[in-house]
Amino acid sequence: MIDGETDMKRYIALATLALFFSGCHFFGSGNEVETVYLTNLIENGAKVWKPAELEAYAGKVVFELENTLEEAHGFVVKGVNDPVVVGPKKTVKVTANLKPGTYPLECHLHPAHVPSSITIVEKAKL
Numbered sequence: 001m002i003d004g005e006t007d008m009k010r011y012i013a014l015a016t017l018a019l020f021f022s023g024c025h026f027f028g029s030g031n032e033v034e035t036v037y038l039t040n041l042i043e044n045g046a047k048v049w050k051p052a053e054l055e056a057y058a059g060k061v062v063f064e065l066e067n068t069l070e071e072a073h074g075f076v077v078k079g080v081n082d083p084v085v086v087g088p089k090k091t092v093k094v095t096a097n098l099k100p101g102t103y104p105l106e107c108h109l110h111p112a113h114v115p116s117s118i119t120i121v122e123k124a125k126l
């Protein structure tokens with residue numbers, strides 16, 4: 001009974017925290033860092049970073065890169081950051097400072113690796 005209550009309190013605390021962080025995107029002060037998630041996998045026989053298209057606000061963007069495959073893959077925000085290698089079955093975080101525009105997200109290790117793209121938009125001024 002006591003254990004159940006503790007679990008419930010823990011759950012509520014976590015749920016509140018999750019709500020707080022998910023709300024940041026809309027109500028943030030403008031200084032928070034946005035995180036986007038990309039997963040590397042095989043789709044119809046091709047190596048792809050998914051999703052194919054991402055969107056984020058201008059400023060610092062953290063790319064959390066999950067490589068689900070058995071070989072290393074690369075990641076570069078073209079024209080912005082240095083290429084990074086994500087090892088087999090590894091997750092790596094890369095931070096890039098991005099101005100408004102659309103940037104290809106490429107694997108520099110495999111020319112056939114299908115790129116994704118991210119569109120950066122200016123934060124709305126209230």
Ligand SMILES: [Cu+2]
Nearest residue numbers: 073107110113
């Ligand atoms: Cu690759």
